[in-house]
Amino acid sequence: MNEIKEKKTISEETSSDDMKVLDDLTSSEYKWGFVTDIESETAAKGLNENVVRMISKKKNEPEWMTEWRLKAFRYWQKMEEPTWPNVHYPQINFQDISYYSAPKQKPKLNSLDEVDPELLKTFEKLGIPLEEQKLLSGVAVDAVFDSVSVATTFRETLKEKGIIFCSISEAVKEHPELIKKYLGSVVPYTDNFYASLNAAVFSDGSFVWIPKGVRCPMELSTYFRINSQDTGQFERTLIVAEEGAYVSYLEGCTAPIRDNNQLHAAVVELVTLDNAEIKYSTVQNWYPGDKEGKGGIYNFVTKRGACRGKNSKISWTQVETGSAITWKYPSCILQGDNSVGEFYSVAVTNNYQQADTGTKMIHLGKNTKSTVVSKGISAGHGNNSYRGLIKIGKNAEGARNYTQCDSMLMSDKCGAHTFPYIEVENESSKVEHEATTSKIGEDQIFYLNQRGISTEDAVNMIVNGFCKEVFKELPMEFAVEAQKLLAISLEGSVG
């Protein structure tokens, strides 16, 4: 009998050792949590018309832009914060946030040599190949640090093709006709609470314009980072693909570790004309908060694309591993006949993270097609909701949608929810919805263990397999990055 006791103690020790290792891994998981010590210029907390004017003035904006912001601000003041998402957080005090923070620098930089070396080091830590010579891999980066776009690389190469890739503040000054035509044309400043707030105070972001018939020869990329404390980041991105144009765009996001929650309310607008295509990929790794749910980014984002032209296509791919709360629904308005909308998503919630994410596919044109593939992974106390709307308008003859929502649960304290909305006004259309929920299989883990693979690696392998349909939509190098991120996000989630 003594022997039995001994055995049990040993196995308990082993498992508590395992747990410790897992705990250590989990607690060290956010590897992008450093703060860069550079001088920055930050506005006092609070929001009123003067702050909006100040932001506009800081950016040397023309009068029409200031007016647009003010209209948005006045509209926003009358709006109420939405409470319908399946997420819970204390009331945000919008007067307790600073709406502008910029690294103190010379107003205009001509080359990378002029950028603050501290800032360049930060980007190096983030793994952004900012220096031009490193960009042979074909990635052009527009890096947004807090509120200002620091440097845009590869501009010259793009210029030759007639492509515009610059910060949105620059575009306001240099391409006002395009901005006036397209800004707010997909997401108007009246759209929703956070989109209106963004319209009033947006600090920077990217602008991409691909001229008629041009295929952008490289992946374009923006890297966002929130560095200062108590600042919100309100970037605004606008991408326009003219007739027959094509571009693939990637955004990545990180933030330092802060105890308090930080607000990120971005707006992304995409427009495709006849036969044009935009592929928009996101790897979102904002600070998710600690294991007890303290701190982390509130990620309230409005992303929408309009397939205005016939045979045009917009494809959203997102890998959401970060943020304390994620609230976003990258959507497609399929106006042009035969236009195609796609949404591929992996959303991970671990510890106390909450995500309410999905898409809206609005079919207006004839023979429009949409595909939705959503993979939700919940671990720890995480709460993951898919919310999606498929709307088939009355003129959308022959429209088709296929939706697949799969949820994987990795603990018994996490949650997965699905809220699919389907509105069909045309009888010739076809809408399919499939949904599955599964618990990560102990038998799968044991099978891999039995082949010499550790439990951590087994979990990663199973989860990667689960997400494969989404990862294969990402550009190669980012797919690898996304897999690593997923592994880090889920470290220690199965004991």
Place this chain on the structure above:
Amino acid sequence: MLSIKNLHANVDGKEILKGINLEIKTGEVHAIMGPNGSGKSTLANVLTGNKNYEVTNGNVLFEEKDLFDMDPETRAREGMFLAFQYPIEIPGISNATFLKTALNEIRKYNKLPELTPTEFLDRIKDKAKVLGLDDTLISRAVNVGFSGGEKKRNEIFQMLILEPKFVLLDETDSGLDIDALRIVSNGVNIYRNPNNAFLVVTHYQRLLNYIQPDFVHVLYKGKIIKSGGKELALELEEKGYDWIKTEEFETENAWPESE
């Protein structure tokens, strides 16, 4: 190679193994036969460390090391391999990726260099040929959409790739037609050598026509109640398990619980 002493184990609080004693030496092939519910699969799962099976007494030495000190992956890396009765599906992960990861983990543990992609590919092609597997099976997701026969063949394929010291075959013959049975057995016979050992768990004698065991043990109600040479399997086939059941009380003490 493997020394099992007085092994007791529970499943869901119910005692299934009630004192197993078994010695398996390098180069030997042992067969465990028994009626349904006698504890055959439990033995395979306990040896490989499945958490759903609780060891309550006894000990097992694997190559002189305490087996129960090792987690399942360490047992695998030490050279223990289970060909599953019901191979598990891993959607989205190709057989090749899975095997490459497993093989390199095992090699790393044994301080061997990882195989280069070319070496790995050569090994895969080589072994696939032995089992008459076509290349598409290798790039398909692990066991997803495989027929019963393909799954079993895939288990043997993995065995050939990973080159374990000790192989447990858990009802590998179930669900196989005669051709598949021949191919699978052929894989085992090719691999069988004086440096490894097998424990073949089976309900039917027919597998043992192809894989000739050195020893046959009859498991009944959680105990080995009879052991003998390969002729014991034939006798069982002829007389059926009822023969054992009726003889149970006489034989229980007549046979020392190892060969």
